[in-house]
Amino acid sequence: MSEVLVEKVYKKYGLTEVLHGIDLEIPKGQLTVLLGPSGCGKSTLLRMIAGLEDISGGTIRIAGRKVNDIDPSNRGCAMVFQNYALYPHQTVRKNLAFPLKMAGVPKSEIERQVQATAAVLHIDMLLDRLPRDLSGGQRQRVAMGRAMIRNPDVFLFDEPLSNLDAELRVKMRLEISRLQADLNATVVFVTHDQVEAMTLAHRIVVMRDGHIEQAGTPLEVYNAPQTKFVAGFLGSPAMNFLPVGDVSQDGGQSKVTLTDGTILVSPILVPQATRTIGIRPQALSAGRHADQIQIDLKQANELGVEHLGDRAFRYVSAPFGELSLLVEEPAGAGSQSDLAMSVHAKDMQFFDADDRAVEAAG
Numbered sequence: 010m011s012e013v014l015v016e017k018v019y020k021k022y023g024l025t026e027v028l029h030g031i032d033l034e035i036p037k038g039q040l041t042v043l044l045g046p047s048g049c050g051k052s053t054l055l056r057m058i059a060g061l062e063d064i065s066g067g068t069i070r071i072a073g074r075k076v077n078d079i080d081p082s083n084r085g086c087a088m089v090f091q092n093y094a095l096y097p098h099q100t101v102r103k104n105l106a107f108p109l110k111m112a113g114v115p116k117s118e119i120e121r122q123v124q125a126t127a128a129v130l131h132i133d134m135l136l137d138r139l140p141r142d143l144s145g146g147q148r149q150r151v152a153m154g155r156a157m158i159r160n161p162d163v164f165l166f167d168e169p170l171s172n173l174d175a176e177l178r179v180k181m182r183l184e185i186s187r188l189q190a191d192l193n194a195t196v197v198f199v200t201h202d203q204v205e206a207m208t209l210a211h212r213i214v215v216m217r218d219g220h221i222e223q224a225g226t227p228l229e230v231y232n233a234p235q236t237k238f239v240a241g242f243l244g245s246p247a248m249n250f251l252p253v254g255d256v257s258q259d260g261g262q263s264k265v266t267l268t269d270g271t272i273l274v275s276p277i278l279v280p281q282a283t284r285t286i287g288i289r290p291q292a293l294s295a296g297r298h299a300d301q302i303q304i305d306l307k308q309a310n311e312l313g314v315e316h317l318g319d320r321a322f323r324y325v326s327a328p329f330g331e332l333s334l335l336v337e338e339p340a341g342a343g344s345q346s347d348l349a350m351s352v353h354a355k356d357m358q359f360f361d362a363d364d365r366a367v368e369a370a371g
C-alpha cells in the first residue's frame with residue numbers, strides 16, 4: 010500500500026520548469042531514498058510533499074487524502090533536517106514537548122507523550138540534558154522524537170547526514186535504519202550519496218534533471234540499471250563504458266568493434282542496437298583468462314594503481330576514456346606489463362543510442 014502518492018507533479022519557478030511530471034508511490038512502512046546529483050529536484054519534491062513548496066501541477070496524496078491545498082502542519086508529515094534543528098538552549102524534554110505545546114495539547118498529556126516517546130527511543134535518561142551535551146546519535150534520536158511525537162504518517166529527511174564525518178555517518182545510518190524498522194515508519198530520505206542510498210533504502214528512486222530515471226530495490230537499480238545514467242551513478246569506482254562502433258553476428262557469437270578499433274568476441278549475442286558496453290570495475294580483471302571475453306586494447310596508457318589495502322584498482326586511459334579494474338593486492342598490483350583485460354560475458358551490460366539498457370539475446 011502506498012502512503013504517499015505523487016501523480017503527474019510539476020514544479021515551475023517562474024518560467025523554469027524543474028520537475029517534469031513526477032509519478033511516484035512511496036510504500037507504507039518502508040524507507041524510500043530519493044537519489045540523484047545536485048540540482049536534479051530531490052529537495053524540491055520532498056518539500057512539495059511536506060507542503061513547503063507550492064505544487065505547479067498534479068496531485069500529492071498522503072494516507073489517501075489529497076494534500077495539495079492543505080497546510081504543512083496538517084499533512085501528517087514530519088521533516089527531519091540536516092542540522093537536526095534542535096533548540097540549543099532548551100532541554101531534550103522541552104525540545105520534544107515543543108510541537109505539542111504549539112498544538113495546544115494540555116500539559117499533563119504533553120508530559121505523558123514526552124515520556125512515551127523518550128522510552129521508545131531510549132532517551133528517557135537524557136530528558137534534562139541540553140543538545141550540546143548529547144552525542145551525534147543521541148541528537149539524531151531527539152530530532153526523530155520531535156518528529157515522531159506528532160504521530161506523523163510520513164517522516165521526511167533532507168540530507169540529514171551530509172554535514173557529519175565519515176565515521177559518524179556510518180553510525181547514524183545504522184541508527185536511522187534501526188529506528189525506521191522499530192517504528193515501522195514510512196520514511197522519504199533525500200541524498201546525493203549513492204553509498205548512503207544503497208545501505209539505507211528499501212527502495213531507491215534515481216532522479217535526473219527533474220524526472221525519475223528508475224525506481225527499484227537497491228539491488229535492482231545496481232544490477233539491472235535501465236539507463237546508462239543509473240549504471241554510471243551507482244557503484245564506486247564508476248562503471249566503465251566502452252563505446253561500440255559496430256556489432257556483427259557470426260554463428261552464435263558476436264564480434265564487437267569498439268570505436269578505437271579494439272575487437273571483442275562474445276559467446277553471447279550482443280544486441281545489434283548496442284552503442285555502449287558497460288562493465289563494472291569489479292568485473293574487469295587484468296590479463297587474459299581463457300573462460301572470459303578478452304579485451305586487448307589497441308592503445309592505452311597505464312595511469313596508476315590505487316591501493317585500498319584489501320584490494321586495489323588499476324586505472325588505464327584508452328582513446329575513448331578512462332577504465333578502472335580490480336587487481337589483486339598486493340601481488341598483481343602494478344606488475345602488469347600489458348593492457349589485456351578480461352570480463353565474463355554475463356557481466357556486460359548493453360546500452361543503445363538513447364542510453365537505454367538492451368537485453369542480450371541469448
Ligand code: ADP
Nearest residue numbers: 022027045046047048049050051052053054199
Ligand atoms: P536537489 O535537491 O536535487 O539538489 P533542488 O530540488 O534543490 O535539487 O533544485 C532543483 C532545481 O530547482 C535546481 O535547478 C535549482 O536551481 C532550482 N531551484 C530550487 N529552488 C529554487 C527557487 N527557490 N527558485 C528558483 N529555482 C530553484
